[in-house]
Amino acid sequence: MNEAGIDTVAPAEGWRRLPLYRWWRMRLVGSVDHAAVIAEIVEDSGWSPRYAFMILMSAGIAVLGLLLSSPAVVIGAMLISPLMSPILGLGFSLTLFDFAEMRRSLTALVIGSVIAVLFTALVVLASPLKAPTAEILARTRPNLFDLLVALFAALAGTFSIIRGKGATITGVAIATALMPPLAVVGFGLATWNLPVLGGAFALFLTNFVTIALSATIMARFYGFGHRMTAQQTWMHSAVLLLVFVAMAIPLGISLSRIAREAYTATQVRSFLTDRYGARARVTQLDIDFDADPIVVRGVVIAPRAAVQAAGNVRAGLAEKIGRPVNLQLDQVALDPGTSALDAQKVELAKAQEAQQAEAQSRSVARLVGLAAGISPDDVVIDRDHQKAIAHDAPLPGAELSTYRAIEQRAQALADGWSVEIVPPLGDLPLIRFADGADTLDGPAKDAAAVSIWAARRWHIAALAVPGLPEQVPAHPSLVERRALAIKAMLDAASIRAVPGRGGGGAYRLQPSQPMD
Template identity: 25%
Template sequence: MIPGRLIRDNDMTPKANKEVFKAQGLARDEDAKLKANKPLPLFDQAHEEDYRHVFIELRQSALTTSPYVTLMILSTLLATFGLMANSTSVVIGAMILAPLMAPIVSLAMGLARSESSLTLSSSKTLLIGPVLALLSAMVASWAVGIHHVTHEIAGRLNPTLLDLRVALVPPLAVTGIGLGWVDWQVIYGSFLLFINNLFEIAAAAAITFWVMGYTSFARAKKGFGVSAVIVGLITIPLAFSFWQMGQQSRLINHIQGVELMMESVPVRLERVSVKWGSEPLVQLNVVSGQFLSDAGYDDLAEQLNALTGVSAQYRFSPELKR
């Protein structure tokens, strides 16, 4: 080390202006020799004592313990009741209580350092936890007997590329609710969001371990490759959902507020919503001074198809103008 001015002029520096220099994190022995001729890293690098402490903690976190099982069940039940009651605060409480983050970080270290024992142990714990969560949420949905998609549930059914949330238990609880309802749309959307969030966290943690010096890129590239393949596969349905969202928005913008003359009666189209499928289903209110005939609504559907350029089914809700 080349001492700076504050160290060289130690005796001439007023005591109140002295700075503290901590050297515990400096590289030692052979590690110091290897790093001596390299440029300083942007972030503090881990050393031997850090390895030892972190690995002990992560190996313990990768185990399936009774506190882990208990917290997994309790947090899922709390999330399930919060979702059904449409209570954001209860759902947030379940997220705080959930223990899934610890085995995910252990999995990230296992992938980053190609540690097969740590990877397998954390993967086993990650498999047991979600299975318990799904069973708990499914039983709770049967016990409560509510079959209504609340706003909190609906917010976890259509993940897209814009969804960067890291919540784990709430979408998993929604999947369990979907199993209880035997509703494929609820199961698919929420479980996709859970898998997306899980691997986002694992990938971010693995990259962080690499940046902090817990592994080299040569050692981590295999784990990074596996993560990249999984994230790439998840991206496909997310990209499709994102495209669907764009199409729905475009369709709504083309129809919302449109005014037309049908059967010599001025009508205005309001409260437009779209459910995307093999053929989009468009629901909207038709506000007019008098109700149209069945033929009039058929003509309206044809005009809207021509206007939007999309072949869709329309469900009209007549509404008299006040």
């Protein structure tokens, strides 16, 4: 106090006298060996041969687990991934204003990520499995739960590092949210499937930003960088603020979109409930936010007197949410009394069945579109026959067997539906016979089966078989016997075989006649 009774202690010194601040400094900050933690992080956050080797091993395991759709194998990749070290280095460097360490950590992270993406792309190109699996598709649309996973992993990982137990916890906590999305980015790059690539990269970027910011905040909480040095001017503070803002932009955009969609869904349900009255019930409400305008599908069960014109409801809903809307609403009218109960149940069952069929067809279109590398809007859906047809986008280095495998994988995922993926036009595979053999072994049968599959997808009714005689001679030559063996497979598949040129150890079928 001065003579006028005014406290002359600087504000920064005044709040340091508070009991809570003293407790924080003594019990939390004072219990941490800051120098040892920083030394450990600096030692592990940079580039090294061990780091590069573990990146390759983790990426290889991750992409194989994704291609096999095996969660256990993917978890194995999470356990050995070293990506947590440069991310922690980045988070602590932001707290300490250590720009040299920031560059070092970012360099290791960027190079490691690029290596992981390129290595996984090479594995996918060399693999016969190029169809998106359930594990791959699960990492193409980041959502709020993915953000929470990254947040909890970052807080747990940073805490364990600071408290001296990071060797057993942080590898699992941090890597969980990063290596699998990077492997999916490599898959999308290898197959040139832009929806998969973009979705996985968005998930990686969102999780990376969340982890880095969370590590920075946790480090600040434990007193790292608390005492400013004379060299840390206001320009350093401005740079740190800009870094925070730049890293928070992708996260803010993602969270904002999630919040808007959740708020819009609440508005839609509230509007329909108010519009049809307290005795009405809104069921099976589904909103497609990717459509333009957005598509709202649902079923309203209400008394017959409350049934309204669909146009009026759509106009009111558009006014309520403040944007155009495509309303697809099934209104189930309930008559008073019990005499019409059975009819009402049938009507309700039909409405629910139609709604479920619509939702299932959209799901199948999205799944097949991702598998074929095209937009779901380009997938032809025959709901009556539960059939989906897509013309596959060309894949670099892919053979016809690759497209057939993609169709089989999509067929397995689209339960109860028939999936047809039409491959780009190209040469049919060679059918090779063993020396002196005139029967089809396993690889030869597979090549013939791929030729038959491609002919059906291209609507080809006849295939020219090299060496096939017009009439079967009494003593056919080896070339003719081989051609006749191929003809037998075509006959079984109801595809006409006609004579073609050539023949020998390898046979390549040629389209002869398109189907009507």
